[in-house]
Structures are given as C-alpha cells and as structure tokens.
Amino acid sequence: MSDWRTDPTFTMCRALVDGADLSSFAGGPFDVRVAVSAIRPEAKDGFLLGQVPWERFPQGGNVRDAVHLLHTEGSLRAGAGVVSGMCANDMRAAAVLAVPFLIRIAADSRHPCRAGALVEAACPARARHFGIASRDELLLHRADFQDGDLHDDYDDYGVEVTGYPAGWSVAAARAAITADTALLQPLLSDPEPSIRIDAAYTLATAADPDRAVRSSFRARLATEQDPMVSAALVLATAEATRTHPHSPTIAWMRERWRDRTQAPEVRLAAAIGWLCLTDEPVPNGLRTAVDDLATDERAHTMDDLPWMTNAGGSHETGLQRCVRTMLHPDQPDPEDSDDPWAPRR
Numbered sequence: 001m002s003d004w005r006t007d008p009t010f011t012m013c014r015a016l017v018d019g020a021d022l023s024s025f026a027g028g029p030f031d032v033r034v035a036v037s038a039i040r041p042e043a044k045d046g047f048l049l050g051q052v053p054w055e056r057f058p059q060g061g062n063v064r065d066a067v068h069l070l071h072t073e074g075s076l077r078a079g080a081g082v083v084s085g086m087c088a089n090d091m092r093a094a095a096v097l098a099v100p101f102l103i104r105i106a107a108d109s110r111h112p113c114r115a116g117a118l119v120e121a122a123c124p125a126r127a128r129h130f131g132i133a134s135r136d137e138l139l140l141h142r143a144d145f146q147d148g149d150l151h152d153d154y155d156d157y158g159v160e161v162t163g164y165p166a167g168w169s170v171a172a173a174r175a176a177i178t179a180d181t182a183l184l185q186p187l188l189s190d191p192e193p194s195i196r197i198d199a200a201y202t203l204a205t206a207a208d209p210d211r212a213v214r215s216s217f218r219a220r221l222a223t224e225q226d227p228m229v230s231a232a233l234v235l236a237t238a239e240a241t242r243t244h245p246h247s248p249t250i251a252w253m254r255e256r257w258r259d260r261t262q263a264p265e266v267r268l269a270a271a272i273g274w275l276c277l278t279d280e281p282v283p284n285g286l287r288t289a290v291d292d293l294a295t296d297e298r299a300h301t302m303d304d305l306p307w308m309t310n311a312g313g314s315h316e317t318g319l320q321r322c323v324r325t326m327l328h329p330d331q332p333d334p335e336d337s338d339d340p341w342a343p344r345r
Contacts, residue, residue: 007058009093013163022165030056032093033172036100044100044180047071057094058162059086067101070113081116087123090161092169096124099176103202106195107183118187118198122306124173125205127157127166133311133321139239139276141174141205178206181213188220188233194304196220196229200236201306207243214240214249227263228304234266235307238273250277257286264293265302268319275326287327294323 012030016022027034035053043051049068054060066082083095083102099121105111106118132138157166177184184206187199206213214237221233234256241249256262256270271290275282299319302308308318315334316324324331 007060007162008055009057009164010162013159016159016165017163029053031168032057032096033168033175036096036172036176039097039100044104047101047104049101052097054094054097057097058091058164060094060097063094063098067098070117071101071105081120083120084123087127090127090166091164092124092127092160092166092173093162093164096169096172096176099124099173100180103177103180103183106187106199115192115195115198118195118202119306121177122198122202122205124169125177125202126310127170130310131313131321133318133325135275135279135326138311138322139235139242139273139307141239141243174205174207177202178208181206185213185216188216193226193229196224196226197232197305200229200232204236204239206240208240209244211240211244211246214244214246227265228302230263231265231269231302232305232307234269234273235305238269238276239307241273241277245277250274253277257289264298268293268298268302269305272322272326282327290323290327294319296320 009030012025049064054064083098086095102117102121106114160166184203187195190196203213217233217237224230253270253274257267271286299317302319303317311318312321
C-alpha cells in the first residue's frame, strides 16, 4: 500500500493544517463531492473506471483496483473489504468514488458478490457512529447537504486521518446513494433477507425531501414476513425521518411499539426509533415493553441489523447498549465497552 502522503490531496490537507481556509478548496479538484457528481451515468453503467479521478484522493488506486477485481472476477477475496477497511481506518474520500459501482454490482442479481458489494456501498455514508447509542446521536445525520450546496466548514465530522474533511466524504457518499435510489429500492424485495436489510440500511442515508424513500420502507413493511427485516425497515424509516422530520411518522412509530400484535423485534426497533425522534420523557409503557422484550437471546439476534452491530461494544450488544443508554443512563458502561472489534460475551 502506497504512502497516502504522496497523494495530490495531501497538498490541500497540508495547507489546511497550515491555516488555509477550507472554503477556498470547495468545488475544486480535491472536493470529492464534485468528483462524485461529475461521474457520468454512462461511466457508472459501463464501469468506465478510467473516467473517475481516483488518483486525486488517498489510496484511490487501491480502491479502483478493488472495484475492477470485484466487477470482473466476482471474487470477494479479490476486491471486497477494501472500501470498508478504509472507512474503518477513517479514510473515506477515495472509497466514496466506488459507491456508484458497488451499487450496480449489488443490483445485478447474477453477480456472486452482490451482497458484499451492498454492505460496502453503505460504509462511506456514515462516520463517527461506532458505539453510539444515545437518543441524541443514534440515527443522526450530522450534516444535511442539499443538492448543489457546497458547505465550506468542517461540520461535526471533523477530519479523516489524512486531514481530509470527513463531512465532504460523507456528503458525497450520500449524494451517490441518492442518485441511485432507483437501483436500490427494488432490493427491498430481494429474495434474500440479508439483502433486504442492507438495502434498507443503505437507502436510509439518501436525501429524501419528498419522502419517497421513506414511503418505500412503509410499503415493503406492509408485506414483509421476516421479523428481522421488518425491524430493519422500521429503523430505516426512523433514520430517514430524523433527517427529514415528519410528525405523522413519529406518531406511527409510537403505535408500532405499543402494538402487541407486532413482532418483538419490530416493537423494539420502533421504541428505539421513537426515542431518537422525540425529546419527550420515556413513557412507562415503553420502558416496560423494552425491558420485557430485550432478552439476551433477542439482543444477540438483533445484532444482525447493522444499526445494532455498530452501536454495540465489546461487552454488550447494540440493543443492550441502546437500552442502557436510553432507558438506564445511571448504569455504568461495561469495562472496555467502546471497543467495537473485541468479541462480545
């Protein structure tokens, strides 16, 4: 792996450290938001990787090679893991450029690595979310970038390990997902439950001012038979609503956790979603329902949901951490609970 300090973008990052104004680089050649928006539809559909400016961003060549291998060889060992690995190392800028191509691999029902590609596609669209399980921060998109809106500050995401503005990477990834919602929405009805879950997780980051994506979650939920997928659709609805507030959806979320005919996983997801969408005091009925439903067995099962996987720590599952943080804030954190890589008990 080459030294990222030899990448052209490092010049910008070095200048920022030395006091340059970030706004002076907005819209320029090292603004990944612009680079993603400039990828032509023909280049995306035809996998014309040579038309994408990978070389401008740290480790861009490695990302390009991974996308090429994944597309042409259909081997997870050959290409997958690079994007998620870079995101885990807090280097998202180049990984974002892969998102449109990963979505197309995921949408190809014949591709052997479509599931892995879909998981990878969602990674750059979120930052600073591991171990986060509070009402204030879970499901929160810290920056709401509108089309054509090039904010020139760092926002709450800060910088990546390279010094690159992390908010630019996250905004570019969400814009790429938004541009391809038509490819992702059919995956909500895919025969594989894991694909349906990951499609909901990915689509939840899309800009949705007209509530079309959120409506697709509700429409699928009406026919979904798998309780874990249903829980994913509820959490995706809550995440989309947190970005684009909608009081009827908040009321709908409350009805889901109160409805005893719903699957326990759905009621738990709705309770967490409702708590994140309001600042109202916790109702006694919600507290009782969650304490009754959040068994250890169910908590481990619900770690199949990426929201819960990311919220957890080494000594507690995501659901357990959400329950403790949201309903029992007086309870101390388990020792080493913020280590996302340690095995869970």
